[in-house]
Amino acid sequence: MAELELLKKLSEARGISGREDEVREIILDEIRPLADKIEITPLGNIIALKKGKERAPKKLMISAHMDEAGLMVTHITDEGLLNFVPVGEIDRRVLPGKSVTVGENVRGVIGLKPIHLLKKDEMSKSIPLSKLYIDIGAASREEAEKAVKPGDEVTFDSVFDASGKAIKGRALGGRAGCAILIGMMRHGLKYDAVFAFTVQEETGLCGSETAAYGVHPAAAIVVDATAAADVPGVSRERQACRLGEGPVVPFMDKRTIYDRAYYDMAFRAAEKAGVKCQAKQDIAGGNDAGAIHVSREGVRTAAVSLPCRYLHSAVGVISREDFYAAIKLIEGLAEMIEEERSDRHTLC
């Protein structure tokens, strides 16, 4: 349960790409008593060394990203309404009517023309981004300017619910990953490991790129969420992965072809730990592995993702069972990576 409480705290924290401060503070508070060394990099990544019972034969970096996709204010209109752009990937179809928080703590909503005044063909059309705006209740530009400014971050108002088997919440992609890493640090490790909590994943992997350069690991495990399309209207073979079927291990996505031995190892780790595990049955998306596996001379990289429905929206859904299974799987995978006898890349 401690992990779920932490996940709630992390999910409710506001932190679009480049503005991860609130999330970073929560993580630092959690890991200070757990880590043997903590460093914050110039771009804001947290690099934490956690010693295990034994020294690690190879340097392993386990990472998760702290940031979330959101919006940013670009302009204030004469009427006091706010124009915005997405930061990271947001599905524009989920935007109309949502409640948001702007800047420090200004509440707002994304407005839209009332249904009563629409032409018939407008009713069934999603609204283009250029027509959406945020209404903070300002009566004029002057009133709005006293409260917000261009460049202010915008996050969706959080709804977190873990009362059932599914967990619903905001920013689950990165934050569930962060909670898993902290969970591992709490449990204690067999071998030393470096935990990286990265910034700016949603906008182009700058955080992980620089973290990997600084840490210079020999191996990496990236922990994130991946889109589950097991919703009505999508045939089973196109669903990529399904909630409740265990953590997802990809062999390839849009950014990375994963280390084949580690891919196989992940399934063995799941079996050994007695948890479910599924292959990502689609080549889509990408994560911090895209930057990490090409760092310096190259890093052997695996990814373990949580299946998440409605990934690029205000509220995602993950499975509680998958979440706990991921912690066990990654702990096992980390040990197997360290204990791998023949490292084919060092043989040549």
Added chain:
Amino acid sequence: MNEKLRETVFRLCMADGTSGDETGARETAAREFAPFAETSSDTLGNLTAEIGDMGSKTHILVDAHLDQIGLIVTGIDKSGFINVDGCGGMDRRVLPGSAVTVYGKEKLYGVVCFMPPHFTGSKEDEVQEAGRMTVDIGCTCEEAKRLVKPGDRILFSTEPKALLGGRISAPALDNRSSVAALVRCVQILSGKRLSCHVTFLCSTREEVGGQGAVTGAYIANPTAAIAVDVGFASQPGVRPEQCGKLGGGPMIGFAPVLNRAMSEKLVSVAEKLGIPYSRDAMGGDTGTNSENIAASRAGVPTGLVSIPERNMHTPAEIVDLQDVENTAQLIAEYIAEAE
């Protein structure tokens, strides 16, 4: 200054009351009226609160509908997703990816499903009808069937909030902001000697046809009526001649079905009070309970007062608290002056 009023509006907005299932909202509203008036309810679930001289020949009915738009459960599919349809004029464009509360055997939290973008092909611009949408409560089919039944209602899980400058946002401001204006009106009139009989009617099912107002007006059998609802406030995409303005005061209706003398009287009361107001002229149907009430029994002279609202029928509805207060002041003064 409007802090107490804001709390009243928020309490009313947090109550659940989808059309035909208004119990939660009715109980909440009844608690607000109780210190000031006798309340009762009827066959279709309307709430009435009466004040004034019960023997008076003048009997004014003040109506605000109690219900709100939402979704209704139509079935549960084999994977445990809940099939739904709109209950009232739901704007389907705000549904995908919305956090919702299912009022089943217990309160359940869910999300309105949508397909990832790369599955919609060229149809990304299309928003399917509410009747084809599903809600994800993260349950298996068996669990879902145990907890949720067809006919259960679903509302947005969006909490009321204060925006800048006395504006507030919440789902159900249509029409709980008007219910709050009625509560405020009773507060203002409390302790005053009235020479007329007043029935405040919080009517059910307006969003699906106004059946509550039909029977409520029949039961009350008033000599005059004022309907209170929300009206369009200026915002992008809405033409100035179609709307009032947030903070612009109550919109006093002028329409074929509305009694011209009552409309003008409301204007003169607003002038006398020195509150802002606008004349809201409509050529046809007002889209409110006015039509139902005016045609009750042998006919009832009816006026309409609307609170300007942005983003109507979405979880992002916005009103200005001062408009709610001024609406209450206007109606209270109209009643106080009635002989």
